[in-house]
Amino acid sequence: MLLVINSFYEQGVIFNCLDNIGRCRADVIISTIRRMEFPMCHGWSLDLSSQSSFEMKLYERWKYYMFGWSKKKTTTAIDALDIVAPIKGEVVSLENVPDPAFSTKAMGEGVAIIPSEGKVTAPFAGKIVLVMEKSKHALMLEHESGVQALIHIGINTVSLKGNGFTLRVSTGDEVKAGQLLLEFDIAVIEQAGLPIITPIIIPDGQEIITRVEILDGASASEATPIMRIHL
Structure with missing residues (x-):
């Protein structure tokens, strides 16, 4: 099966899945791609039936640009x-x-939070390496150790085109732990019929990480550890 990729997928589902092609289904990748925002490069083709057909130069360029996984x-x-x-x-x-x-952890390990408040704060001190400027529904941070974490507000919220979201940071900003990054209107998301459940993901492929430990806890505050990343 041949899939034409119109851009780099905003959170890396396509290429993460290829890294783990044996445990990911092409229909999952395709259904995800069709829902998402495509901000970048056009015209690449990818044969999902064979990992050997993958353009490795594009892959390495993408990893460096998006996540710096070559570090x-x-x-x-x-x-x-x-x-x-x-x-x-x-x-x-x-x-x-x-x-x-x-839910299949195609993008990586993590947890989800059902928000009780429409504010996103930095889970650690570091740098904002990716912000979805148009839809404003997702961002990624990098710790000084190189660990990166993705915060994705709600499901299919890209369809809101930024309505109900207010960014407080931009790509490249240095942030402190606990700093306000983003605000979102829970009511706007729910009135649109979209789930507010929010995945917090440690993307696969980060060589510095040896293990992601999920910490127990039914409720979360800004000071509650939810994951421990072993380096």
């Missing part, structure tokens, strides 16, 4: 990084997310 472990002297809850609410497993791109 090795830095000299930061830590063995583990705690990810605190960026949103107040109820913490649930990814299996509860009504989107197979998240």
Whole structure:
């Protein structure tokens, strides 16, 4: 089966799935791509039936641009990084997310939060490496160790085209732990008939990470650790 990719998918589902082609279904990838915003490169073709047909140069360029996954472990002297809850609410497993791109962990390990408040704060001090400027519904941060985390507000919220979302940061900004990053209107999302459940993902493929540990806890505040990243 041949799929024409019109751009780099905003959160890396396409290429993460190819890294794990044996456990990911092409229909999951396709259904996800069709729902999402496409901000970049056009015209690449990809044969999903064979990983060997994948254009490796494009892959490496994409990884460097989006996540810097080619980077090795830095000299930061830590063995583990705690990810605190960026949103107040109820913490649930990814299996509860009504989107197979998240629930099957095709993009990576993580948890989800059912928000009780429409504010997103930085789960650690670091740098904003990606913000979806038009839809405003997702962003990615990078810790000084190189660990990156994706926060995706709601499901299919890209369709709101930024309505109900207010960004407080831009790509490239340095942020402090607990700093306000984004505000969103829960009522606007729910009135549109969209789930407000919010995945917090540690994308696959980060060489510095040895293990992602999910920490127990039914509720989350801004100071509650929800994941521990072992380096």
